[in-house]
Amino acid sequence: MSTIDDLPPLSTVIEDHGLRARKSLGQNFLLDLNLTAKIARQAGDLTGCDVLEIGPGPGGLTRGLLSEGARRVLAIEKDGRCLPALAEIATRYPGQLQVIEGDALDIDPLAHLTPPIRVAANLPYNVGTELLVRWLTPPKWPPFWQSLTLMFQREVAERIVAVPGSKAYGRLALLAQWRCEARIVMGLPPEAFTPAPKVSSAVVHLTALPAPKFEADAEVLNRVVAMAFNQRRKMLRSALKGMGADIEDRLNAAGIKPTERAEQVSLEEFCALARAVAAP
Known part of the structure; x- marks a missing residue:
């Protein structure tokens, strides 16, 4: 049984709805609800916050965010197969979950969110870096979000927190660290996922600073x-x-x-x- 709410275990949800992960969508499902709740806790105190989640899949992290007290979750999901499973979560948490079907790269979520806003997501591998760069380079700063709690391949996570002189140090580190405090808060082995990817993963927490660390256009x-x-x-x-x-x-x-x-x-x-x- 699930340990964070009274909904069925994720393995049952996936079987009931035929949600075999698709490589073309960058899907790797995290089935351990204790782990998804732990990731949600890395986002900080969610009470009183709207949370934007990208690629919820069968809803493991979604349930973690809601069980940890998120005021409201806006989930953007490209895979229409996942919508019935997410609808069951919305029924369990009335008025707290809105699901939009579509591509996160094409959707402006701000019309559906009320500050303060945090972003938490197990990002699909194929769009994760592009979304991060967009969130780090808005036309105006501070951005719409207070913090980003995001799961990436370990290699990408290390590029975000890299220091000068290291092989991982590059544009992503500079973009992230110029206007944020960034740190790796969790590591996850391949076997935590279904199907297991070929690489390890890590969760990065980025907190938006009121202003950049150093002056520059x-x-x-x-x-x-x-x-x-x-x-x-x-x-x-x-x-x-x-x-x-x-x-x-x-x-x-x-x-x-x-x-x-x-x-x-x-x-x-x-x-x-x-x-x-x-x-x-």
Whole structure:
């Protein structure tokens, strides 16, 4: 029996509704409701919060979020096969679960959410990084969300929290750490999922800061970082030559040696470089 509510175990739900996971949708179902409740707790105090969930599948994390006290959950699900199972959860938690069928990349959830808002999701592998980048790069900051609690492949999670000098350090780390506090809060082995993926997974918790850690224009910073890491093995004076003929002068103005490589440059230094590039 389930240990978090009086609904059937997820294995029964999947069998009853014929919900075999589809690789084309990036699906790997987490069946242990104790684990899904533990993930929900990593999102913090959910009472008084609306929660956006992407790709709920048969609803394991959805049930965890609701049982942990979420005021309301908005779940966006692309797989129409999952809707009857999610409808059963909505009946169990009247007025607390809204399900929208569709692609999360095409849907604006804000019309259906009331602040404060948190995001919690076992993201489908095939869209996880794209959704994260969108949430980290809104037109205005602070964003609509207070925190993101997201499950990724372990490799992606390590890229989000990576430090300078490591192989995982790159654009994703800089985007996340410029305006958020980011940390890995849970690890999950492949056998926790059905079907078991070939890689381990990890849950990352990101808390939005009121303002960026260092001053920089978001568009300029993103352009500099993307260009620097696009040719990460090259010295910055070569990798960034498309920024202008005077890029060495601007690197020096930012306190960065032109012979450095992107993976050696800290967030603070990249922000200084973005300011130098934006200067007249």
